[in-house]
Amino acid sequence: MADAKPQDSGAAEGNLAEEFAVPSQVEEVKSRMAEFAERHGAAGRRVVLITSGGTKVPLESRTVRFLDNFSSGRRGASSAEYFLDSGYAVIFLHRHRSLYPYTRLYSGINLLDALTVEPAEDRSARVSVDQSALPNIAATLKRYQAVKSSGLLLPVEFSTLSEYLHLLKAAAQALSSIGSKAMFYLAAAVSDFYIPASEMPEHKIQSSNGPLQISMKMVPKMLSPLVRDWAPGAFIISFKLETDSSILLERARRALDTYRHQAVVANVLDTRRGYVVVVTCHAQHELQLSDEDALNNVEIEERIVSNLEAAHRAFMLQG
Numbered sequence: 139m140a141d142a143k144p145q146d147s148g149a150a151e152g153n154l155a156e157e158f159a160v161p162s163q164v165e166e167v168k169s170r171m172a173e174f175a176e177r178h179g180a181a182g183r184r185v186v187l188i189t190s191g192g193t194k195v196p197l198e199s200r201t202v203r204f205l206d207n208f209s210s211g212r213r214g215a216s217s218a219e220y221f222l223d224s225g226y227a228v229i230f231l232h233r234h235r236s237l238y239p240y241t242r243l244y245s246g247i248n249l250l251d252a253l254t255v256e257p258a259e260d261r262s263a264r265v266s267v268d269q270s271a272l273p274n275i276a277a278t279l280k281r282y283q284a285v286k287s288s289g290l291l292l293p294v295e296f297s298t299l300s301e302y303l304h305l306l307k308a309a310a311q312a313l314s315s316i317g318s319k320a321m322f323y324l325a326a327a328v329s330d331f332y333i334p335a336s337e338m339p340e341h342k343i344q345s346s347n348g349p350l351q352i353s354m355k356m357v358p359k360m361l362s363p364l365v366r367d368w369a370p371g372a373f374i375i376s377f378k379l380e381t382d383s384s385i386l387l388e389r390a391r392r393a394l395d396t397y398r399h400q401a402v403v404a405n406v407l408d409t410r411r412g413y414v415v416v417v418t419c420h421a422q423h424e425l426q427l428s429d430e431d432a433l434n435n436v437e438i439e440e441r442i443v444s445n446l447e448a449a450h451r452a453f454m455l456q457g
């Protein structure tokens with residue numbers, strides 16, 4: 139994940155279809171997102187587009203190998219729950235098989251260990267849940283079902299970098315009708331490097347050819363056309379991840395100066411679950427979990443969402 143650099147938004151947009159194959163489902167998904175945004179906007183609700191998880195960059199056209207990154211999608215999935223609790227409708231643009239709202243709470247548990255069958259030998263037997271193996275399952279299930287039945291969560295999946303880029307653009311266009319009621323919360327860890335289709339080998343790279351050297355091109359920064367052209371009226375939050383805490387805030391400020399969006403959530407890989415800084419052009423808010431918070435299972439995303447929800451409200455009043 140490289141540093142923010144100024145990019146020409148026209149070039150980024152122009153090259154998108156040329157350099158990154160357009161996924162077949164993009165128009166259909168765009169209409170669903172547009173209908174979702176209009177419906178909730180008309181009901182006076184704010185809509186947040188959350189991006190979540192890593193992106194996969196293929197090394198061969200008939201892909202055997204690809205480059206991936208660490209992101210689990212936990213930040214995006216847990217934030218989605220807090221945005222729903224705060225009254226937002228949520229479009230959850232997430233990497234296939236990354237963590238998902240509500241089910242993420244049980245991701246480390248083998249479901250079969252939490253179920254029992256009674257009586258064991260009867261084919262019409264009832265399956266029941268051992269609630270101690272799935273903590274808070276009844277409350278979580280009720281929350282999930284309420285969100286589902288009120289149509290407040292629209293999940294959209296991507297796997298590859300190309301899919302991510304085109305779906306983000308489609309989402310921005312779909313949300314344009316609700317102006318400042320839209321928030322973009324770009325928590326996905328997007329690759330900065332890719333191999334253009336024209337330079338990619340078709341077949342599996344042969345190890346018999348010896349050590350592999352690959353040359354990758356820079357992925358255009360989507361923040362640039364997003365802020366300037368695709369969603370100029372929206373409230374846009376990017377994330378900045380570093381492994382070296384000494385450069386974090388300077389990089390976050392630089393991103394803000396370059397793209398001129400509303401806020402950057404700055405975090406360091408090793409401490410990202412307990413400490414972030416929300417950087418805006420006028421201020422910076424440190425959000426930190428105490429030992430007591432950790433004991434009470436408080437999550438940093440609750441604090442991030444609460445901070446941004448208030449800032450979004452103020453932004454809408456200014457507009």
Ligand code: PMT
Nearest residue numbers: 139209210211212213324325327328359360361376377379
């Ligand atoms: O998923 P988890 O394991 O819970 O981890 C959460 C997280 C660490 C992934 C998350 O908190 C986070 O920091 N996400 C952003 C990581 C990242 O890609 O940082 P970056 O500094 O490389 O990119 C900065 C911003 O530019 C990002 O908001 C990204 O959406 C945007 N970007 C990146 C590449 C690109 N081509 N275009 C972009 O617009």
